[in-house]
Amino acid sequence: MTNNPAKRESMADGASFLRKAFAAEEQVLSLEISLAASSIPHSATAGSINERHFIDLLKRYLPKRYEVDSATVIDSEGKTSDQIDVVIFDNQYTPTLLDQKNHRFVPAEAVYAVLEVKPKIDKAYLEYAAGKAKSVRTLRRTSVPIRHAGGEYPPKAHFPIVAGIVAPTVDWRGGLDAKAFRSALEALKDKEAIDCGVGLMSGAFDSFSGDLILKNGENSFIYFVFRLLQQLQSMGTVPAVDWNSYATVLSTSSS
Numbered sequence: 001m002t003n004n005p006a007k008r009e010s011m012a013d014g015a016s017f018l019r020k021a022f023a024a025e026e027q028v029l030s031l032e033i034s035l036a037a038s039s040i041p042h043s044a045t046a047g048s049i050n051e052r053h054f055i056d057l058l059k060r061y062l063p064k065r066y067e068v069d070s071a072t073v074i075d076s077e078g079k080t081s082d083q084i085d086v087v088i089f090d091n092q093y094t095p096t097l098l099d100q101k102n103h104r105f106v107p108a109e110a111v112y113a114v115l116e117v118k119p120k121i122d123k124a125y126l127e128y129a130a131g132k133a134k135s136v137r138t139l140r141r142t143s144v145p146i147r148h149a150g151g152e153y154p155p156k157a158h159f160p161i162v163a164g165i166v167a168p169t170v171d172w173r174g175g176l177d178a179k180a181f182r183s184a185l186e187a188l189k190d191k192e193a194i195d196c197g198v199g200l201m202s203g204a205f206d207s208f209s210g211d212l213i214l215k216n217g218e219n220s221f222i223y224f225v226f227r228l229l230q231q232l233q234s235m236g237t238v239p240a241v242d243w244n245s246y247a248t249v250l251s252t253s254s255s
Contacts, residue, residue: 029200051117054117062088062229065092068087070083070104073105073108073135074105077140086117086166087113087114087115090237090238094241113161117167118165118166125165126188129164133163133191142239143156156240159235162231163196164196166200176216196227197224198220201221
């Protein structure tokens with residue numbers, strides 16, 4: 001019989017062990033975010049630190065095929081998105097462009113998902129995240145055939161880019177069960193649609209299956225991560241970029 005309490009619990013009740021272990025990690029993240037909010041007097045700096053907390057945790061759980069970072073998204077016409085707090089993108093087949101120190105430009109074709117990190121989830125921040133998502137979704141994405149030993153696959157169709165919001169708390173009385181939350185979310189459509197979100201230990205939501213799914217209480221963040229991971233898996237690999245489209249812009253005289 002082992003003296004290790006974690007081992008004993010995992011053997012006796014594996015589901016309970018998983019819930020407690022992930023809840024502890026969620027509590028650590030919550031403390032880190034609370035520390036930034038209470039000890040850093042500059043809001044923008046505190047916000048940037050919390051972005052890194054979320055990015056670091058996502059990197060731990062997402063497979064290496066997915067890169068996670070703050071970035072600006074750029075297309076083959078040279079148009080750019082707003083600065084995005086968290087971009088989940090392919091870095092295996094698609095390089096980032098024009099990187100400067102910690103600032104990265106991600107080709108639009110490489111983007112799987114965009115997330116905004118905010119102090120809370122409320123109507124105003126949902127709309128703010130929707131605007132950021134629209135700035136990415138309106139960019140041009142190319143796709144070219146993929147050659148293989150037996151010939152070539154046709155250009156892959158573009159999948160919808162996932163957009164979401166992450167925050168320490170949900171601001172509605174009643175949390176995600178509040179009618180006002182559903183109304184605010186349903187008002188955001190098409191390129192402004194918000195597909196998922198999490199209020200850390202308050203609750204998580206997504207509409208990946210077509211219907212709105214809610215998870216309240218403890219383990220909301222890890223639930224959110226696993227649901228997001230499942231959605232990313234269903235999207236497959238990003239399309240092959242038409243690099244000639246990027247080259248054409250550079251070959252055209254600006255005079």
